[in-house]
Amino acid sequence: MFCGVPLGAPHVFIKIFGEVIAVSESISEKIASFWLDEKKRSIVFQLLVICIVGLFAWYLISNTVQNLHRQHIATGFGFLKKPASFEIGESLIPYSSSDTYAKALLVGALNTVKVSFVGIIITVILGTFIGIARLSSNWLISRLAAIYIEVMQDIPVLLQLFFWYAIFYETLPGPRQAICPVDGVYICNRGFIFPIPKYHPAYGYAFLAFIVACVAVYILRKWAKRRQDLTGKTFPVFRVSLALILGLPLIVWFAYGAPIVMDIPRIQGFNFVGGTSFTPEFMALLLGLVLYTAAFVAEIVRAGIQSVSKGQWEAALAMGLTHSQVLRLVVLPQALRVIVPPLTSQMLNLTKNSSLAVAIGYPDFVSVANTTINQTGQSIEGIALIMLVYLIFSLSTSAFMNWYNKKVKLVER
Amino acid sequence: MTENEAVVKPPPSDIGILGWLRKNLFNTWYNSLLTIVTIFFLWKSIPPFIKWAFFDAAWFSPPKVCRQIDGACWSVITKNIRFILFGFYPYEQQWRPLIAMLILFALLYYSKERSHWNKRLFYYWLVGLAVMGILMKGGIFGLPSVESTKWGGLPLTLLLSVFGLTAAYPLGVILALGRRSKMPAIKTLCVLYIELIRGVPLISLLFMGSIIFPLFLPEGITISKILRAQVAIILFTAAYIAEVVRGGLQAIPKGQYEAAASLGLNYYLTMRLIILPQALRIVIPPTVSVLISAFKDTSLVVIIALYDVLKTTQTVLSDPQWMGFSREAYIFLAILYFLGCFSMSQFSRKLEKELDTGR
Incomplete structure (x- = not known):
């Protein structure tokens, strides 16, 4: 019995010791396993990053609030309702300096839309031509297109805008000596002046007829597709649609006696009366944006056309499709899949680059917002508005892009 | 070698400059038309431009002379080149940004070769950027700030x-x-x-x-x-x-x-x-x-x-x-x-x- 004690004591000690070690081991194991668990580790890391970003944002905001308070600048969008008291050179809607800032900004936004819309249409047409010219078998044409693309891509668009603006202001003559390429069309330092048709009710009805024709074409296409699916018979949809869309408005126009009275501009005193005009600022902006972006569009179109292999043409022709059917059913759908996504991003680039208007005095959204900021001192709100407007443009474009990508995606098995 | 085996040379219109022209500029009727129209436009625009830019141009004359000639007035560049290139940098110190730019160009030129892409290049850039910064800013080594x-x-x-x-x-x-x-x-x-x-x-x-x-x-x-x-x-x-x-x-x-x-x-x-x-x-x-x-x-x-x-x-x-x-x-x-x-x-x-x- 007695000898058991000295024997037992070390045993107990060891046991206690063992437990101590075991406990400390389990703690370090727990910590280790916590760090080895990817999920827990990532949660800690994310919390850390959010904290840092949040703290940084809080620091900036608190500084800003203090600074604004010190400079006695009121925040908020209340200034939008005050009268703007500045004139805007050109406007799509009636505007005077007694209107509110909100209306001035709307005028600016509409001007941005105007130059972007016109610019995008011309750019796509011009860019497609240059892209096709780049692939031409004619050596001269192909070389010229290549030179155009390389040179235009390598000169900043702002420099191009300044250049065209200078051409309009310095090089072109005044209204009395205006260059007149075609009767009724004048180019001078007041801008680009051209005739427009005088208003006649027939145009309204012709437009109505055009919409009716569009609806009819839509229905016709659906019907033709269903018939082809059911019976295999094809219907010349394209030619009939073209005839409908062009013909219907023309018939209506003729029915009203085909009015073609034009409002032709002429010089009176020191300026033009009649017709309509684009200001030098608008023309310089449009020229600069179009010539610059067309170079990029041309590259995209060239790449798109080249991406469809020759074998596709040969295979489709061997199946007995006609030339136009090959183009419409085989080549274009494949080329467009390559062309459209970068093309939309170029359109967006053109819209964003139109903000450079502020440098040559075209009253686009950024320019009007800049004036507003200078007058009211509401810089944060003004810049937030600029960003918001462009974000709306780009988000809607990318929404369209996603929809289109889904629509044309290759369906693979 | 009999008559039949004689090598037939390609017709002269298919080879040489003539052949190239035929193949690349005049292969179809519309390409021929396009070529002629393009050459016409180039003929109308390039020679006058060259005349304006070079033959009638003034290179170093004062602005008064410039206004009397028909050609380009390049002296707007040559007379103001130092302001255009260096802005308001003190006139007698402008050698400093010039050297800084030359260092930058040398570094860029050296970095062009892929065989030079290693750690040493990184240190060269570090030293180069530091030297450029000192040259631009000054304040030490006796350079005025x-x-x-x-x-x-x-x-x-x-x-x-x-x-x-x-x-x-x-x-x-x-x-x-x-x-x-x-x-x-x-x-x-x-x-x-x-x-x-x-x-x-x-x-x-x-x-x-x-x-x-x-x-x-x-x-x-x-x-x-x-x-x-x-x-x-x-x-x-x-x-x-x-x-x-x-x-x-x-x-x-x-x-x-x-x-x-x-x-x-x-x-x-x-x-x-x-x-x-x-x-x-x-x-x-x-x-x-x-x-x-x-x-x-x-x-x-x-x-x-x-x-x-x-x-x-x-x-x-x-x-x-x-x-x-x-x-x-x-x-x-x-x-x-x-x-x-x-x-x-x-x-x-x-x-x-x-x-x-x-x-």
């Missing part, structure tokens, strides 16, 4: 683009990795940043830099206008680089990640040793095109009244003496920008070819 408000012209343009890209590149890589991350919070933050920046024009960021950045800082601290514009350019370029790098990351096959994981590499090592070296190499050509547009975009600082090379030119043009010679001045600038961008795009093409054969 020059405030950054006086920096301008071409050095400013180069400074904004070189520092813009060097700082934006690592930021862009981090953002791209963040966008590909599995952690939702990180991913959301990066996507928000990239899409927000890519959705707005650079000019709005520059406005933000010049107007709102001062409000962000605590009272009493100011940072120079150039630095603010520089920050705006960096933030802008980083978003575009992030998208380019993301393309490279997506191109790496999944097997590479799995192989790295099975070797026991952690995230950092996987990225540093396996993924990024491959991904970044794939995207070198598109990165160069981001570089080109960053270089072109530095011209936008004109709008917030920084004296880059475009603004100094405009300042010269607003001098009544030199008013009306915008065409010549802008053509000169266009050539300057063209040379910069063209050499970069040629470099990118060369690189693309090299990388193509290597894979």
Whole structure:
């Protein structure tokens, strides 16, 4: 019995010791396993990053609030309702300096839309031509297109805008000596002046007829597709649609006696009366944006056309499709899949680059917002508005892009 | 050799210059028509332009003489070249930015060769940038100090683009990795940043830099206008680089990640040793095109009244003496920008070819 004690004591000690070690081991194991668990580790890391970003944002905001308070600048969008008291050179809607800032900004936004819309249409047409010219078998044409693309891509668009603006202001003559390429069309330092048709009710009805024709074409296409699916018979949809869309408005126009009275501009005193005009600022902006972006569009179109292999043409022709059917059913759908996504991003680039208007005095959204900021001192709100407007443009474009990508995606098995 | 076996030469119209002309310019009737019309237009436009730009031009004459001639007045450039290139930098100190630019060009030229891409090059750049900074700023080694408000012209343009890209590149890589991350919070933050920046024009960021950045800082601290514009350019370029790098990351096959994981590499090592070296190499050509547009975009600082090379030119043009010679001045600038961008795009093409054969 007695000898058991000295024997037992070390045993107990060891046991206690063992437990101590075991406990400390389990703690370090727990910590280790916590760090080895990817999920827990990532949660800690994310919390850390959010904290840092949040703290940084809080620091900036608190500084800003203090600074604004010190400079006695009121925040908020209340200034939008005050009268703007500045004139805007050109406007799509009636505007005077007694209107509110909100209306001035709307005028600016509409001007941005105007130059972007016109610019995008011309750019796509011009860019497609240059892209096709780049692939031409004619050596001269192909070389010229290549030179155009390389040179235009390598000169900043702002420099191009300044250049065209200078051409309009310095090089072109005044209204009395205006260059007149075609009767009724004048180019001078007041801008680009051209005739427009005088208003006649027939145009309204012709437009109505055009919409009716569009609806009819839509229905016709659906019907033709269903018939082809059911019976295999094809219907010349394209030619009939073209005839409908062009013909219907023309018939209506003729029915009203085909009015073609034009409002032709002429010089009176020191300026033009009649017709309509684009200001030098608008023309310089449009020229600069179009010539610059067309170079990029041309590259995209060239790449798109080249991406469809020759074998596709040969295979489709061997199946007995006609030339136009090959183009419409085989080549274009494949080329467009390559062309459209970068093309939309170029359109967006053109819209964003139109903000450079502020440098040559075209009253686009950024320019009007800049004036507003200078007058009211509401810089944060003004810049937030600029960003918001462009974000709306780009988000809607990318929404369209996603929809289109889904629509044309290759369906693979 | 009998008569029948005599080699028949191709007809003279199929070979030589004549054959080339026939094949490339006059192969069909409409191509022939197109060629003739194009040559006519070129004939109408090129000779008068050459006459204007060279034969009738004034190269060094004062503005009064310039106004009497029909040709181009290049003396608007030659007489003001030092202001256009260096802006308000003190006149007798202008050798300093000149040497700084020469160092930059030498470094760029040296970096062109892929065989030079190693650690040593990195140290060369570090030393080079430090020397350039000292030359521009002064204040030590007996060089009089020059405030950054006086920096301008071409050095400013180069400074904004070189520092813009060097700082934006690592930021862009981090953002791209963040966008590909599995952690939702990180991913959301990066996507928000990239899409927000890519959705707005650079000019709005520059406005933000010049107007709102001062409000962000605590009272009493100011940072120079150039630095603010520089920050705006960096933030802008980083978003575009992030998208380019993301393309490279997506191109790496999944097997590479799995192989790295099975070797026991952690995230950092996987990225540093396996993924990024491959991904970044794939995207070198598109990165160069981001570089080109960053270089072109530095011209936008004109709008917030920084004296880059475009603004100094405009300042010269607003001098009544030199008013009306915008065409010549802008053509000169266009050539300057063209040379910069063209050499970069040629470099990118060369690189693309090299990388193509290597894979």
